[in-house]
Amino acid sequence: MKTQRSMVIISAHAADFVWRAGGAIGLHTLNGGKATVVSLSYGENGESGDLWRKPGQTIETVKSHRHAESLAASNALGAEFIPLDLGDYPLEVSGESLREIASIYVEKEPDVILIHAAEDPFNPDHPVASFAAQKARLLAMGAGGVPASFKTIPPPEMYAFEPHQPDLCSFKPDTFVDVTNVWKIKTQAMLAMAAQSYLQDHYTRRAEQRAFQSRYAGFDKDTRYVEAFQRMTPEKKRFL
Numbered sequence: 465m466k467t468q469r470s471m472v473i474i475s476a477h478a479a480d481f482v483w484r485a486g487g488a489i490g491l492h493t494l495n496g497g498k499a500t501v502v503s504l505s506y507g508e509n510g511e512s513g514d515l516w517r518k519p520g521q522t523i524e525t526v527k528s529h530r531h532a533e534s535l536a537a538s539n540a541l542g543a544e545f546i547p548l549d550l551g552d553y554p555l556e557v558s559g560e561s562l563r564e565i566a567s568i569y570v571e572k573e574p575d576v577i578l579i580h581a582a583e584d585p586f587n588p589d590h591p592v593a594s595f596a597a598q599k600a601r602l603l604a605m606g607a608g609g610v611p612a613s614f615k616t617i618p619p620p621e622m623y624a625f626e627p628h629q630p631d632l633c634s635f636k637p638d639t640f641v642d643v644t645n646v647w648k649i650k651t652q653a654m655l656a657m658a659a660q661s662y663l664q665d666h667y668t669r670r671a672e673q674r675a676f677q678s679r680y681a682g683f684d685k686d687t688r689y690v691e692a693f694q695r696m697t698p699e700k701k702r703f704l
């Protein structure tokens with residue numbers, strides 16, 4: 465029987481999970497939960513900016529840098545790191561890879577899955593990762609309680625983490641997570657991603673801005689850093 469809460473994060477590129485959900489992951493593991501980051505690619509072509517400034521750079525060297533950075537970031541957040549190395553720009557997810565993601569869901573039995581938002585007009589890979597993560601969830605669940613020929617899991621909650629340009633990705637945050645207590649841990653994870661150092665400031669400011677906004681949802685001024693999510697699955701709730 466499962467004794468720990470489980471979270472799986474599906475990241476298109478090696479660093480996406482750090483900027484957009486690092487606080488939620490750190491909070492989850494700090495509270496005794498188990499977290500698994502599945503990175504579909506290393507982001508070696510499209511999201512390794514600083515590494516490509518080096519003359520004579522090669523794909524293999526970039527990938528091994530990104531592997532080391534993402535592993536260090538995952539360790540900082542207390543999460544397991546599973547790289548699938550499917551390639552990026554463009555990221556393509558085959559039927560076989562979909563089954564691999566579904567089998568990770570079945571093995572980890574996540575209570576919650578964090579994924580990319582469904583739309584992103586500036587990134588060719590994020591919507592592909594979002595769709596694959598959603599489809600794999602359906603494959604892992606089977607058809608809602610009906611016996612299947614394969615092992616199934618109870619329906620995990622699924623949330624989209626905040627895109628880089630939320631308003632242009634039809635992202636409507638409805639879930640605010642106070643990550644003030646784990647901000648040091650998230651900072652450590654962000655510092656591990658040296659190839660995209662320019663994003664550290666950006667996501668620190670975003671978290672401060674969301675903290676201010678979340679006061680309308682009841683947080684007080686002690687809340688300094690917040691990550692925003694959009695719920696993608698129906699909520700099971702009992703009103704008393």
Ligand SMILES: [Zn+2]
Pocket residue numbers: 476477480507511590
């Ligand atoms: Zn990305």
